[in-house]
Amino acid sequence: MPMVRFDGVSKSYPGGKEALSKVSFELARGEFAFLTGHSGAGKSTLLKLMLQMERPSKGQVFVDGDCVNTMKSSQVPFLRRKVGVVFQNHQLLFDRTVYDNVAMPLLIAGYQPAEAARRVRAALDSVGLLGFERRNPIELSGGEQQRVGIARAVVNKPQLLLADEPTGNLDPELSEEIMKLFLRFQQVGVTVLIATHDIALIERMGHRRLILDHGTLHDSGTLHDSGPRAGFERGDHVRT
Amino acid sequence: MSAPDSPKRQTANAPRKPQAGASTHKISIKDRLNGWAQQHQLVAVETLMRLLTKPLGSIMTWLVIAISLTLPGAMWMTLDNLSQLSNRFQASGSMSVYLKTAVQNDQAQQMLSRIESMDGVADVRFISADEALAEFRASSGLGEALDLLPENPLPGVIVVEPELALPQQDVIALADTLRSESRVDSVELDTAWLDRLHALLALSERIVWVMGALLALGILLVVGNTIRLSIAARVDEIRVTKLVGATNAWVRRPFLYTGLWFGMVGGLVSWILLAIGWALVSGPVEDLAALYGSEYRLLPLSAGAALVLLLGAMLLGWLGAWWSVVRHLHRIEP
Numbered sequence: 273m274p275m276v277r278f279d280g281v282s283k284s285y286p287g288g289k290e291a292l293s294k295v296s297f298e299l300a301r302g303e304f305a306f307l308t309g310h311s312g313a314g315k316s317t318l319l320k321l322m323l324q325m326e327r328p329s330k331g332q333v334f335v336d337g338d339c340v341n342t343m344k345s346s347q348v349p350f351l352r353r354k355v356g357v358v359f360q361n362h363q364l365l366f367d368r369t370v371y372d373n374v375a376m377p378l379l380i381a382g383y384q385p386a387e388a389a390r391r392v393r394a395a396l397d398s399v400g401l402l403g404f405e406r407r408n409p410i411e412l413s414g415g416e417q418q419r420v421g422i423a424r425a426v427v428n429k430p431q432l433l434l435a436d437e438p439t440g441n442l443d444p445e446l447s448e449e450i451m452k453l454f455l456r457f458q459q460v461g462v463t464v465l466i467a468t469h470d471i472a473l474i475e476r477m478g479h480r481r482l483i484l485d486h487g488t489l490h491d492s493g494t495l496h497d498s499g500p501r502a503g504f505e506r507g508d509h510v511r512t
Numbered sequence: 513m514s515a516p517d518s519p520k521r522q523t524a525n526a527p528r529k530p531q532a533g534a535s536t537h538k539i540s541i542k543d544r545l546n547g548w549a550q551q552h553q554l555v556a557v558e559t560l561m562r563l564l565t566k567p568l569g570s571i572m573t574w575l576v577i578a579i580s581l582t583l584p585g586a587m588w589m590t591l592d593n594l595s596q597l598s599n600r601f602q603a604s605g606s607m608s609v610y611l612k613t614a615v616q617n618d619q620a621q622q623m624l625s626r627i628e629s630m631d632g633v634a635d636v637r638f639i640s641a642d643e644a645l646a647e648f649r650a651s652s653g654l655g656e657a658l659d660l661l662p663e664n665p666l667p668g669v670i671v672v673e674p675e676l677a678l679p680q681q682d683v684i685a686l687a688d689t690l691r692s693e694s695r696v697d698s699v700e701l702d703t704a705w706l707d708r709l710h711a712l713l714a715l716s717e718r719i720v721w722v723m724g725a726l727l728a729l730g731i732l733l734v735v736g737n738t739i740r741l742s743i744a745a746r747v748d749e750i751r752v753t754k755l756v757g758a759t760n761a762w763v764r765r766p767f768l769y770t771g772l773w774f775g776m777v778g779g780l781v782s783w784i785l786l787a788i789g790w791a792l793v794s795g796p797v798e799d800l801a802a803l804y805g806s807e808y809r810l811l812p813l814s815a816g817a818a819l820v821l822l823l824g825a826m827l828l829g830w831l832g833a834w835w836s837v838v839r840h841l842h843r844i845e846p
Contacts, residue, residue, distance in 0.1 A: 325845070349757045349758060349759045350757065351757075353757035364752075367749075376753060376756055382544055382551065384546070
């Protein structure tokens with residue numbers, strides 16, 4: 273069972289703009305892939321579909337074997353606990369400490385405070401921010417804030433890690449550092465999908481690439497055999 | 513509230529390599545319940561501290577709730593006292609025993625001493641027909657017209673004062689006994705004013721309920737509005753928590769507790785206001801009662817009523833928060 277499967281997924285917004293058309297692909301468990309494309313190609317929409325932040329107009333989205341688009345809203349929180357997300361604007365809360373930001377998914381999931389504290393320290397350690405617990409995220413640099421966001425995304429040990437332009441605001445060196453961090457999570461079994469338009473970085477790192485062009489998907493191929501990828505074949509005739 | 517928030521089981525066959533420092537992902541049911549209870553406790557304390565450490569934002573809400581509660585509370589206290597007082601009056605209704613015109617004064621005097629020795633009679637007084645006429649002549653101003661009457665048309669009257677503590681049914685029984693006397697024409701129990709008082713009390717009670725209901729609605733609206741503002745101020749936080757897997761119950765919880773605390777603080781402030789009001793009024797009431805030769809004391813709000821007031825306030829605060837949360841939270845999605 274693949275970690276993620278998109279099956280003929282289209283998404284159009286009211287007003288007729290089609291963000292995704294007939295996108296199909298699979299991500300195997302433990303796979304590491306990039307999602308690229310120009311601004312507005314539909315990268316964010318694709319990620320949001322996996323968290324039921326959006327629902328597809330057509331087709332089906334599966335995460336960990338569960339169909340996301342038909343999932344009852346009462347089940348959505350439990351889906352989101354399995355998926356760590358990192359945003360370009362990192363979505364940290366500046367009215368509380370780094371510790372409280374990172375611990376939030378654990379408190380929500382009902383962890384005991386002692387266990388939560390241990391995991392928060394482990395997560396901060398993994399992003400190189402041990403000792404930053406009592407700081408306010410607003411005092412931190414862009415790269416550090418991004419790493420706090422990553423720590424929050426991985427603190428609950430998600431099976432799937434999604435990142436939307438995680439290096440968007442960072443210089444090349446920091447970007448590479450962040451990418452290496454994501455690779456380390458893949459090495460311990462996490463499925464990772466990173467949306468980015470930083471082509472140079474992707475070229476240096478290799479790995480599978482899913483390329484979105486005006487809502488249609490082209491797959492660069494992958495080390496894993498992850499089944500038919502209809503998006504590639506259908507890519508040409510969908511734009512109107 | 514919905515089921516405890518808990519991490520869903522992870523698929524066991526996921527090909528994961530062991531991670532340094534990672535222990536099992538599963539949480540036992542006992543730990544979940546503990547975590548849930550702890551979460552409630554944490555949220556309860558946190559929301560209360562937030563209110564108490566930053567009272568400026570919510571002090572108006574507290575006062576509005578307190579005043580909305582104090583008004584019906586004070587009316588309730590007043591009615592409570594009036595009905596206590598009227599219970600005392602019930603027994604003290606004096607009765608007028610009208611004798612037949614043929615009864616002579618010395619026969620009336622005999623009756624007087626007999627009635628005086630009856631159970632439950634505190635005092636008796638005889639007003640002879642002549643005295644009654646003289647009194648009527650003086651008070652009516654019909655002096656010369658009355659002289660034209662061939663004889664005195666007024667009967668002699670014995671005024672009977674029952675004992676203060678005598679229950680009403682015994683007073684009525686006493687009246688019936690006197691009515692059956694052969695020399696008695698009729699007995700009038702002076703209760704009409706009491707009936708009127710009771711009707712007035714019942715009406716006032718109804719008014720208190722209607723006012724209370726309106727003010728309760730006001731509390732709902734005020735708490736609802738305050739919670740709406742507090743939701744608006746925490747939109748970012750709500751989005752982030754939902755994004756990392758918060759259930760709706762989890763997101764609602766702090767707001768519901770905030771509503772509960774609003775109600776509680778408002779209820780306590782209203783207790784204080786009622787106590788101050790009671791202290792201000794009870795002195796003069798005692799003075800007034802003393803002038804009437806009574807040892808009547810103004811009763812404070814009973815413990816039961818005070819508890820109902822506080823719990824009702826908490827319930828209203830919670831409901832107001834619920835109403836607001838249901839209307840506004842679902843619109844905030846990541």
